[in-house]
Amino acid sequence: MTKPTAKTGVLLVNLGTPDSTQTSDVRKYLREFLMDGRVIDIPFVNRWMLINLIIAPTRAPKSAAEYRKLWTERGSPLLFHTEDLKAKLIQKLDPDNYIVAMAMRYQNPSIEKGLAELRAAEVGKIIVLPLFPQYASASTGSVHDKVMEIARTWQIIPEITFISNFIEHPLFLEAWAELGRKAMQGHDYDKFVFSYHGLPERQILKGSVGEHCQLGTCCDTYSSKNQYCYRAQCFHTTRLLAEKLGLAKEKITNCFQSRLGKDPWVKPYTDEVIKELAAEGVKKVLVFSPAFVADCLETTVEVAQEYKEQFEALGGEHWELVPSLNSNDTWVDCVKDMVESRS
């Protein structure tokens, strides 16, 4: 009798979210998240003091109030959209060859739990897919780091494939384009804003190969020299999507949201771009947020509510967010293809 072939394990990992909207759970989540040295990249003692003496006490109650605006009967959207993605992926993959687990980098379900599920199924190979289209040390890099921290304790470490970036995948672009076309139907937008999650500028510079990135026009081209530069990856994502959707260059604006703390973050800042657009008399804006593959606090509350209020208060008339990929069928096909092409 021949031995059955071992399955390939797939681990989908998103950022993380609190277990509930109680301030204590939000504080626990923020502590774990922000104590990650890849997220707040300052010396440990300074980070510990900043998080425990300033951020956890003051930010946690404010963030808890924000999470209450977002929470649904199914809990946090980031979590249930990732669960839905996993369920649809399972339907599309051959069950004799694949087992799929899902995890959050911070809080639950943990990466430890996801990897334990795959190990229990005695997989022969693991494919880790951090659900971040653009590589950043604070997101993708941190997932890779955590998986290696756990795998390093195993006697047998199977072959592990890490997916670092998928901005050029044709089905990723098609999934966004489908959602964009739908949002554009019956509307004539003045501007298309591409708002990406921000990063401290020093993290962009640290992530630069050699001294390539100067945070200037260097990020306007994308090549093997700057393939891990977060800013260049974001601009490239916009160019590819704009091309697919046939958007005129002069109608496109890139910007970066979710700034935290006083250090300079990658520019231009979304709130400043909104002021500029309003001052130019722009009235109708469609917003894409393609650093996120699932709707979450940063899209549903920050972009679709807070930035909309800011734009309207400054005279804007229509501010619309394109919903995220969530468990869109073309996006599920994209994940299936990324997995199968690496098996």
Ligand SMILES: C=CC1=C(C)c2cc3[nH]c(cc4nc(cc5[nH]c(cc1n2)c(C)c5CCC(=O)O)C(CCC(=O)O)=C4C)c(C)c3C=C
């Ligand atoms: C798209 C990838 C992300 C990168 C890169 C990233 C970097 C990063 N984030 C913070 C601080 C916060 N981010 C918060 C929420 C949040 N961040 C991402 C993704 C990236 N972050 C997502 C998907 C979410 C939403 C989570 C959800 O539950 O819906 C938060 C928490 C919310 C809040 O209090 O505002 C913080 C804080 C830093 C400092 C950073 C890189 C240095």
Ligand SMILES: [Fe+2]
């Ligand atoms: Fe974040």
Ligand SMILES: [Fe+2]
């Ligand atoms: Fe650059």
